Amino acid sequence: AQRVTQPEKLLSVFKGAPVELKCNYSYSGSPELFWYVQYSRQRLQLLLRHISRESIKGFTADLNKGETSFHLKKPFAQEEDSAMYYCALSEAGYGGSQGNLIFGKGTKLSVKP
Amino acid sequence: NAGVTQTPKFQVLKTGQSMTLQCAQDMNHNSMYWYRQDPGMGLRLIYYSASEGTTDKGEVPNGYNVSRLNKREFSLRLESAAPSQTSVYFCASSLNRDSSYEQYFGPGTRLTVT
Numbered sequence: 001a002q003r004v005t006q007p008e009k010l011l012s013v014f015k016g017a018p019v020e021l022k023c024n025y026s027y028s029g030s031p032e033l034f035w036y037v038q039y040s041r042q043r044l045q046l047l048l049r050h051i052s053r054e055s056i057k058g059f060t061a062d063l064n065k066g067e068t069s070f071h072l073k074k075p076f077a078q079e080e081d082s083a084m085y086y087c088a089l090s091e092a093g094y095g096g097s098q099g100n101l102i103f104g105k106g107t108k109l110s111v112k113p
Numbered sequence: 114n115a116g117v118t119q120t121p122k123f124q125v126l127k128t129g130q131s132m133t134l135q136c137a138q139d140m141n142h143n144s145m146y147w148y149r150q151d152p153g154m155g156l157r158l159i160y161y162s163a164s165e166g167t168t169d170k171g172e173v174p175n176g177y178n179v180s181r182l183n184k185r186e187f188s189l190r191l192e193s194a195a196p197s198q199t200s201v202y203f204c205a206s207s208l209n210r211d212s213s214y215e216q217y218f219g220p221g222t223r224l225t226v227t
Contacts, residue, residue: 009153012193032212042220043117044156047206051213086155090212099144099210100171105156 004089006104009022013077021072021107023061030054030088033063033070033099038084046073047085057081076086079112084108117219119204125225126194128227134189135220136204141216144210145187146171147179148199150221156203162187163210194226 003026013019025031035047048056050063052068061072070087087104120135138145143164144194148156148171158171176198178190187206191198204219 043220044205046215049215099214100146100161100206100211101160101188101216102154103157105153105155106130 002031002089002091004087004102004104006087007086008107009105010110012112015051015079016076017078018030019074019081019109019111021085021087021109023070023072025068025070025087025089025092027089029091031091033061033102034088034090035059035061035070035072035102036088038086040083040105044086059066059110077109079111079113082109082111087098117204117206117217119219119222120132121201121222123223124221125199125227126191127227128192128195131192132194132224133191134202134224135187136188136219138204138206138217139185140206140217141184142182142206142208144207144214145181146205146216147187148175148203148205148206149173149198150154150203151200159202161210177204182197183190191224192226196226198224199226206212 007025033050037047038044058074084107088101117138135188146161147159151154162168165184181190202222205216207214207216
């Protein structure tokens with residue numbers, strides 16, 4: 001069965017420190033991986049996806065198929081990065097269960113001044 | 114352009130009562146979803162509608178029913194609420210159910226069943 005694991009419930013760092021939110025997945029096929037973020041009092045929104053290979057708000061994430069990981073990284077954390085972060089997996093393609101997102105349990109990032 | 118809207122924002126029910134959560138989107142999306150979010154559990158898919166006129170079960174459908182009323186609206190019904198259904202419910206929509214399309218989420222409905 002598909003599974004997404006975020007081992008840290010809470011990650012606390014100081015402003016300016018590097019941050020890495022871990023995400024591991026189990027899936028035998030060809031997955032698509034996403035990071036969603038929920039800021040306080042805001043709705044859940046897409047942060048980035050692995051196929052885009054882009055940097056959003058200074059965050060990057062590389063899909064490592066060998067380690068089945070999709071860790072989210074930022075070299076210098078900012079206080080406004082404090083939020084709940086969810087890693088999610090979807091089967092690539094269209095039809096059947098493709099397109100359904102499987103979420104990890106989330107990591108709360110707290111960036112202290 | 115309001116995106117995805119949900120009503121109500123908060124609701125308290127007694128065990129056995131019924132209610133319907135409403136969701137609407139104004140982005141002309143074909144696919145819509147209902148999730149529940151429980152502490153320490155992340156989001157889990159309850160039901161989804163790939164397109165108008167179709168609905169399918171997700172990971173945790175028991176105790177719920179859905180209706181895709183039209184392209185804009187997708188409602189979630191609890192026929193006989195139970196304390197285990199205390200949760201935050203999120204509706205989402207996407208252009209299609211292809212995994213390349215971003216899902217847009219509503220603000221959520223916080224439901225408490227006593």
